[in-house]
Structure formats: structure tokens, C-alpha cells
Amino acid sequence: MDFIGKAIQDFSSFIWGLPLLILLIGGGLYLLVLSRFLPFRFFGHAIQVLRGKYDDPNDPGQISHFQALTTALSATVGMGNISGVAVAIAVGGPGAIFWMWMSAVVGMSTKFFTSSLAIMFRGKDSQGALQGGPMYFITEGLGKKWKPLALFFSACAMIGALPVFNVNQLTQAINDIMLEPNGIKESDTGNWAIGIILVIVTSIVILGGLKRISKVTAKLVPAMVLLYFVLVIVILGVHIEDVPKYFGMIFTDAFSADFIKPDAFFGGALGTLIILGIRRGAFSNEAGIGTAPMAHGAAKTTEPAREGLVAMLGPFIDTIVVCTLTALAILVTGVWQTSDANGVSLTATAFGNAMPGVGKYLLMICVAVFSISSLFSYSYYGTKSLSFLAGAKYKNYYNYLFIASIIVGATSSLDTMISLIDSAFALMAIPTMLATIILAPKVMKEAKKYIAKLKN
Template sequence: MEFLNQLLSDFSSLAWGLPLLILLIGGGLYLLIRSHFLPFRYLGHALNVLRGKYDDPNDPGEISHFQALSTALSATVGMGNIAGVAVAISIGGPGAVFWMWISAVVGMSTKFFTSSLAIMYRGKDSAGEIQGGPMYFITEGLGKSWKPLAVFFSLCGLIGALPVFNVNQLTQALNDILLIPNGVEVGLKSNLIIGFVLISITALVILGGIKRIGNVASRLVPTMVALYFVLVIIILVAHSDVLVYYLKLIFTDAFAANYYPKDDTFLGGVLGALILHGIKRGAFSNEAGIGTAPMAHGAAKTDEPIREGLVAMLGPAIDTLIVCTLTALAILVTGVWETTSNNGVSLTASAFADVMPNYGKYLLLVCIAVFSMSSLFSYSYYGTKCMSFLFGADKKHYYNYFYILSILIGATTSLSMMINLIDGIFALMAIPTMLATLILAPKVLVELKAYIKRMKED
């Protein structure tokens, strides 16, 4: 076990080296500048599309714009925002939050391009169904000679879509918040029971395909984000005297790196390590450039690629700029990040218990449970799409059985092992996604100009 832990840790560090950082953040900045920040000027229009103003039931696709964004968000608004932010702060201090924000702004531009491409270059699976995602825009947009890149993305996607991190953190939350305080002995047996309960609920939803996943996600996600928002506002109001101090600290520590371990350096310094750490956690939170969201957006009912790109762009804004910031401020203003040795989801629970001692952590548990469960539904869809691309649409249901089995692994293994495995695989998924997006970006820009012209004429 010790050897495996070290192996996964080395794999994650290697995958998240300087080349990937340049590809993700440098590539995102390039897309931002090439588009002259244009997508950002159409945020109002994106909200109108999301509201359904331009919906046409006869358009190709399976789910609405709102359901596509909800499905993509149900994967990203999850443990990355509650546990991931806690991991970022407990390791990197308040400055890590600033670098998560930077990754979100750059990520909005990346999401716009990748999800526009997911509609522009939809392909057909072996059953003749229209599909979208990096593997399809690689083969349809760049040509069949690029298929090895699409196969590489799909193979990584089979592992990257496994729910082990979410399940691991949900199990930890149930143990720390519900079972241990009520005198229940936790161990392998209790973790297995949690695993089997999760399997039953997940199976009910995912075996119904993307339409059922989209329906469930579009109901659950907005409600939970609203509840989470209200709970954190209560915490911030209770600690309003230190709120401004911590907001300033996020900015100053982003360049001072006072709280980052001094023995961990990157690009010759601690600041480099902090930047990498924040961006890595940001990428895990909003998944921009990784290639998962375009698979959900590729199923949207639309024949306007730019529209879907604009809707997808809202993802990192909701996910990282709003939800992650709420979590970060709750952890910082309550001071639990300096007074407890807790990590991950338990640290966030400490912040909630600080202001609402009797019921705070239970309400957080409700949010965590729903966020985690909705993530379980979306990721299964991503995995089946990769399976379908590699082995044919008639084999994709086999992935669900493998996926359901992996829930047990997530419920019974250590956090560091799970983070390193998924981090490393996400890094590998980003390589084909970003390469194809950068090559095809000029075609998106042509489509963007044509779309704006059409909108003005209407």
C-alpha cells in the first residue's frame, strides 16, 4: 500500500509539471487574447440562452442548454468545491484561493472554446446517435489521422471518470459528521455499508442514461447551490469583523506564499509551488481544459455551437468564482484552517460547526451528499461515452458495472491515494483536449464572428 501511494504521488507530480501548466494556463490565456475577451462581453446573452429564450425542440441533441450546464456543473460543483478548497487552503494557505480564481477566469475562455467545438464537430457513435466531446472533435475536426489522440483521451477518461474521490470524501463526511459523534464504530464494515447504499442510489439514476441524469441534475444542483450559499452567508455575517482582513490576505498571500511549506518549491521558489498548487486545485474544481464538460455540452439540443460555448463558459464562474470562494471564506473567517489539523471535507465541516454548533454540520452534510451524488451521476455518463467511442455503443453499459464497483474502492481507500490518481489522470486528459482546441481555435473564432453578425441582423 505504501509503495502504491508513493507511486501515485510521483505520477501526479510528474503529470502536473511545467509543460501541463503552460498548456492549460498558457493555452487558456492564448484563447482569451485571440478572442479579444469577446465571450466575456456576451455574459448577458449567455444567461438568456440558459433561461431557454432560444430553445428549439427540433434542434439536434438530447437535453436542453440548462440541463447540459446542470449536468456539467453537477460534476464540478461537488467535492472539488467543498473538499478541494479545504485541501488547497490547508496545504497552501489563503493565497491558493487567488490562484484558483486565476485558473477560473482563464478556464471560462477554455470552456467556451472546448464546448463550442463539442457542437461544431459532433460525430456519430456505432449506433448512429449524435455525440459530442473531445474524442469526436479530434476525429471530426482534425481528421482520422488524429484518432490515436482521441483514443488516448478516451482511455484516460475511463479512469478519470471513476467516482473514487467523491465517494472517498462523502464517506469521510458521513463518518466525521454523523457516525463518530453518535458513537458508531467506523471501519471497513461501516464504509462498505455506505458504499453499498451509494451503489443502490447511483444505479437507479445512471442506468436511465443522459436524459434521466440531466433531469435529476437540473433539479438538484440549483437547489443545493442556493442552500449552500445561504449557509455560508450566515457564517460570513457572524464573522463580518474579519471578512475584509481575510479578503486582503487572499491577495497579499498569493504573492508572499507565507503559509506554503518552505521545503516544497517549483520553478525555483515557494511562490511557484503555491501557484501550481492553486491552479491544480482550480482545474480540479472547474475542470476547464480537461475535456469532461464538452461531453455534457455536446449532448445539448442546439445547432448553434457558440450558444453552447457561452453557456458552458458560465460553469467556472458559478463553480470556482462563487462556490469555491464561499467555501474558502467560511474556512478562513472561522479560523479553523489554523486551529485544527483537519483536512478535506472535515475542515469545511469544522467551519460550519463553529457558527452553527448544533445543526451546521448536518446541513453541510446534506449539501455534500447531494453534490457528491450528482457528481456520481455525471461522471458515469462521461465514462460510458469514452467506452462507447472505444468499443462501440452496444458495449457502453458494461462501464456502468465497472463504475458501480469502483464506488466500493472509493469508500475504503485513503484520501491522498485517490487525489493523486485522479489528479494525474486529469492531467493526461487535458493534453489531447487542449492540443486539439488550440489547433481548431481559429475555426471557432470564424463561427463566433458569424454568430454575432446573425444576432445583430435578428
């Protein structure tokens, strides 16, 4: 197992090199310029769409704009924001957050294009149901000769959708926050028990399909984001005098990399810091990875650009807003310099220091809901991927693999779980970004038509 873990970590470091960085950030910048910053210019309109102003229940699709966004957000607003930010700060210091922001700004444009394509080039599965996602816009938009790329994406997505990281961090949180302070030491038996409980809860929801998943996430995600927001505001209020200092350090340390160990990559420590921030940013908002278009492709709409605008709100909410809140909570409490904890344990230490007695337990509620709701969305992504590979009648078999992997996540090491999902995400990004860049001019034609309709 140690050998396998080391091999996965080495592969993750290799695949997240300069070529992928250029594809994700360079490709995203190209899309941003091509669109003339359209996602930002129509930010207010996107909010109106999200509120249901343009909903039509007779449009093709399965779920509303709001449900599509909350389904996508339930996968992204989760452990990437609570644990991923902590990992970034523990390894790279405050400057890593700046590069997470940069990945989000670029990611908003990328999400606009990928999710517009998910509606433009919806395909039908083997049972005739309307579907969207990178595998469909690759085959429908680029043609059947590109199908191997779509199959490659689907195979990688089945791994990337596994819940091992989220479950790993939820298990760590339960042990660190609830069990160990009460005299119950972490053990294999305890981790197995946590895994089995998660299996039961997850099974009840995911075996009910997309409509049950979207209804559950539409209720859970907004409530938990609000609770988390309030808790962090309390922490920042307690340490208000330190907020300007650490907020400033996010910018100053982004180019000095004082807290990261030098690496042989370009720019030494700075290059390592940039990649760290972008990797954690990609895990946080998944822009360019290709998961969110699978949720947005199910939205009830005939306007691709409209769904693209809704989708671009995702990186803003989960990386610009939620990740920044987490980062400031960790920074102002000083735990990133005084604690050896990593991942969710570091965030829990920050909450415990700022709100003695209740802080850790309130965070535990958020962690549990974020983690479990993300399991629901990821299971949907995995079933769609298997459906494309093997046929729709086999798609539910993925849920059994998904449920079994919950136990693996509950009983494995953090480093291995992060590297496994990072590797899968990197491989998913290659076909998603290549197809998006090639098809981007068609999205712009569609966007211009949509803008013209709004003006009339």
C-alpha cells in the same frame, strides 16, 4: 497498496509540472486573447440562453442548454468546491484561492472554445447516435490521423470519470459529521456499508441513461447551490468583521506564500502555491480537461458559439462563486489554523463552529447531494468514453466498473484518491488543449457569424 499509493502520488506530482501548467494556463490565455475576451463581453447573453430564450426543441441533440449546464455543473459543483478548496487552504493557505480564481478566469475562455467545438464537430457513435466531446472534435475536426490522440483521451477519461474521490470524501463526511459524534467509530465495515448504499442509489439513476441523469441534476443542482449559498452567507454574517481581512489575504498571500512549505520547483514556495491553486482549480471547474464538452455536446442546438457561451458560465459559478464562499467560510472561522482536519472535514469544522448543533448536518445534506449528483454525470462521461473506444453496444459495461469503484473510493485513503484523479485529469488535458488550440481559429469564425446574426 502503500507502494501503489506512493507510485500514484509521485506520478501525479510529476505530470502536474511546468509543461502542463503552460499548456493549461498559457493555452487558456492564448484563447482569451484570440477571442478578445468574447466570453466576458457576452456574459449577459449567455444568461438569456440559459433561461431558455433561444431553445428550439427541434434542434439536433438530446438535452436543453440548461440541462447541459446542470449536468456539467453536477460534476464540477461538488467535492471540488467543498473538499478541494479545503485541501488547497490546508496545504497552501489563503493565497491558493487567488490562483484558483486565475484558473477560472482563464478557464471561462477555455470552456467557451472546447464546448463550441463539441457542437461544431459532433460525430456519430457506432449505433448512429449524435455525440460530442473531445474524442469527437479531435477526429472530426483534425481528421482520422489524429484518432490515436482521441483514443488516448477516452482511455484516460475512463479513469478520470471514476467516482473514487467524491465517494472517498462523502464517506469521510458521513463518518466525521454523523457517526463519530454519535459514538460510532469509523471502521471498514461501516465504510463498506456506506459504499453499498451509494451503489444502490447511483445504480437507480445511471442505469436510466443521460435523459434521467439530466432531469435529476436539473432539479438537484440549483437547489443545493442555493442552500449552500445561504449557509455560507450566514457564516460570513456571524464573522462579518473578519471578512475584509481574510478576503485581502487571498490577494496578499498569493505572492508571498507564507503558509506553504518551500519546494524545489520554480519560484520555490510561490511556484508550488501556483501549481496547487491551478490543480485544485482544474479539479473544481475542469476547464481544459475535456469532461464538460461531453455534456455540452449533447445540447439541442445548431449554434456552436451559443453552447460555448453557456458552458463558460460553469467556471464562474463553481470556482468564482462557490469556491470563494467555501474559502471565506474556512478562513473567517479560523479552523484552517486551529484544526488538523483536511478535505471535507475541515469545511465541516468551519460550519460546526459558526452554526453549533446544525451547521455540520446542513453541510452534510449539501455534501451528499453534490457528491451523489456528480456520480451521475461522471458515469455518463465514462460510458461515452468506452463507447468511443469499444463501440456503443458495450458502453453500459462501464457502469459496472463505475459502481464497483464506489466501494474502492469508500475504503481508500484521501491522498491516493486525489492523486489518481489528478493524474487522469492531467493526461486528459493534453489532447483536449492541443486540439482546442489548433482548432481555435475555426471557433472564432463560427463565433463571428453568430454575433453577426444577433446584430441583425
